[in-house]
Amino acid sequence: MFRVFTLNNSQIIFFRIIFLLAALFFIALAFNPLNYFYADVLVSLRIQLLAAALICALFLITLRLYKVAVGLLFICMLGLSPMFPSLSYQTSSNERLLTFKQINLNYNNEYIDAHLLTLLQQKWDVLILQEFSDNNRDLLSRFLSTTDMFGYEEIEGIPYGIVVLSRIPMVYKQQIKLDADKLGYIKLKFLFVDHIITVFVAHPPSPRSKQHWQNRNTLLAALNEAAQNEEGPWIIAGD
Structure with missing residues (x-):
């Protein structure tokens, strides 16, 4: 028989704090406004950092911290939105496109x-x-x-x-x-x-x-x- 793994209240609170702090830390690094070498390098890793924050937010959902998790997911998706395919638009058949x-x-x-x-x-x-x-x-x-x-x-x-x-x-x-x-x-x-x-x-x-x-x-x-x-x-x- 499989053993079901459950967390008590103190463990749930502990993991909530850990994943919340981790998500906030990743988001802060992704959007840091500092203008020096290492800070700028971190900004260039924004996609990876936001992906890590998104994973933390998903864990918070499993820990039933729904409102906070949804807020974090919104921030992450907003930051990752440039990666999403842009909506195409229809052009007239006689319009010349530059490729x-x-x-x-x-x-x-x-x-x-x-x-x-x-x-x-x-x-x-x-x-x-x-x-x-x-x-x-x-x-x-x-x-x-x-x-x-x-x-x-x-x-x-x-x-x-x-x-x-x-x-x-x-x-x-x-x-x-x-x-x-x-x-x-x-x-x-x-x-x-x-x-x-x-x-x-x-x-x-x-x-x-x-x-x-x-x-x-x-x-x-x-x-x-x-x-x-x-x-x-x-x-x-x-x-």
Whole structure:
């Protein structure tokens, strides 16, 4: 026979306190407003922290602390809502949609040739390749007859490992350097249905150290300022 595990009142109170404090702790870490390296790293783990808080809230439901658990669940779901699929909307059949595709190829990828062949057959207006090695520049030649490109000409190089291919006219190209060739972003302009659209492309460093964290914040701040000063529609793409 199975033995049913039950808790007495003092044990229930103890576990309620433990799971409540744990949930509040995870939520506080996920939304902490502090502006220094370790605090910012914790914010980047917001999804994981809120998932842990959500699990604690579910345990509180089993412990019959319903109102508090529902409140915690609401906070967690609100924080996780950006992960949920957005509601689609219907467009008119004759409205032209601008489609972007971005892929991180990884500098050490052994199958880039096959990936590029697949991408060539797919539908997109603008294709952004991240972590593209200069050693693979020749593989881009297959796109020459059908696209405008940034990153193919040797004079451009492949700054920050970024290559951009476009099936709509690319009318402006600029590399913005924040720290010589170590840190910066790409600014491009495209002509789409009689409109000029500005696109900023960046590959922010992963904040694995305090210096990388500071560089990433510098880059993001520069992108924000550039976008706010831009007239007309703009898009920021990055990895």
